[in-house]
Amino acid sequence: MSLRQTLSGTGVALVTPFRSNMEVNLDALGRIIDFVIDGGVEYVVTLGTTGETPTLSKEEKIAIIQYTYEKVGNRVPVVVGVGGNDTTNLVKELEHLPLEKATAILSAAPYYNKPSQEGIFQHYKILAAASPKPILLYNVPGRTGRNMSADTTIRLAKEVANIAGIKEASGDMAQCMQILRDRPENFLVVSGDDALVLPQIACGMDGVISVAANAFPKAFTNMVRESLKGNFKAAKSLNDPLIQAYELMFAENNPAGVKAFMTELGLIENNLRLPMTPLSAGLHNNVKGYLKK
Template identity: 85%
Template structure:
């Protein structure tokens, strides 16, 4: 089965819960994993940017990966986020992280140093040579500072069998449609924008790696499935219910928004690692009002 078949539908970019002393809360992580799997997600993604990964130590990353494998217990596939802006360090990380049980690796395009398109290509070329696991590219210019063009994505897709898909979060619908038109048949293309999932699936995307599904997995995964079955009227009805939630989740920063929802649902304590702060009181009250509806 190709990765495009295995990872179709809704993946969830898991948050990393913390206790008041800022230690990783594995008990809460277990509750969250059960919550999203029971809610219908097709797979989980650990150590993405939603997981506040830049603030985690190497030891914490290993502990989170191992706990995730154990708690998921083969119920759904696990994708592991391995990204960074130092290519050589990232190659070493791929060799030392426990990736044996991972279905794939999600690797964000290098952030901050803003490489050229050729630099992005050579970065992923080195990663593809360093790992036996399939790689999902992650284009997120809002965080990385540099868009990965459709031409670069398609070049990587066609040149390296190890590069098996992309999470596209540019928000550029024309770019997404170009990738979808010209991709290899088995190349997975999923959305990285919860608010754009419905129209992007209409254009041909295979699903999404979602933030919102941490908190609201049942309604979100149902919306995605209806979209994938081209039942867009039913999908729109569900998506209309979620629009305000998307706005609140991303109003200040991610994952402060979704953690506010999850705290109200009793899934975790509402702590983030600096420099991220919990959602402001005004917006948090709007989250409470939304959930009561």
């Protein structure tokens, strides 16, 4: 089975729960993993940006990866996030992290450095050569400061053997359609924008790596499944009630929004590591009001 088939549908970018003393709370992580798998997600993604990865130590990353493997068991595939803006150090990280049970590596384009398209291409080419698992590109210019063009994505897809797909979060529908038009047959293309998943699947995407599925796995995964079946009327009926939730989740920052929802659902304590802070009181009240509805 190709990676495009294996990772079709809904993947969830897991949050990292913290205790009040800011230690990683593996017990809460276990609750989240059970909650999203029971809710129907097709796979989980650990150590994505939603997991506040920039604030995690090397030791914490290893512990989270190993715990995720153990808790998930063989229920769903596990994708591990390994990204950064220093190509050489990233190669070393790929060598030292426990990746043997991972299905794929999700790697965000280099942030802050703002490399050229050729720099982005060479960065991923080096990572792909060093990675023991297939690489999923991650284009998220709102976080990295540099858009990875459709031409660069397609060049990587066609010229670098170990690059198997992309999480595309540019929000540019024309760019998404160009990638979908020109991609190789087995190249996975998933959305990184919860609010755009339905129309992006209509254009040909294979699914999504979602933030919202942390809090609403059942409704969200059902919406994605209906979309993939071409049942867009049914998908819209499931998506419409979630639109306000998407807005609240991303109103200030991610993962403050989704952590507020998960706190009210009793899954975690509402703790984030600086420089991230919990959702402001007014928006948090709106979260409570949404859930009461």
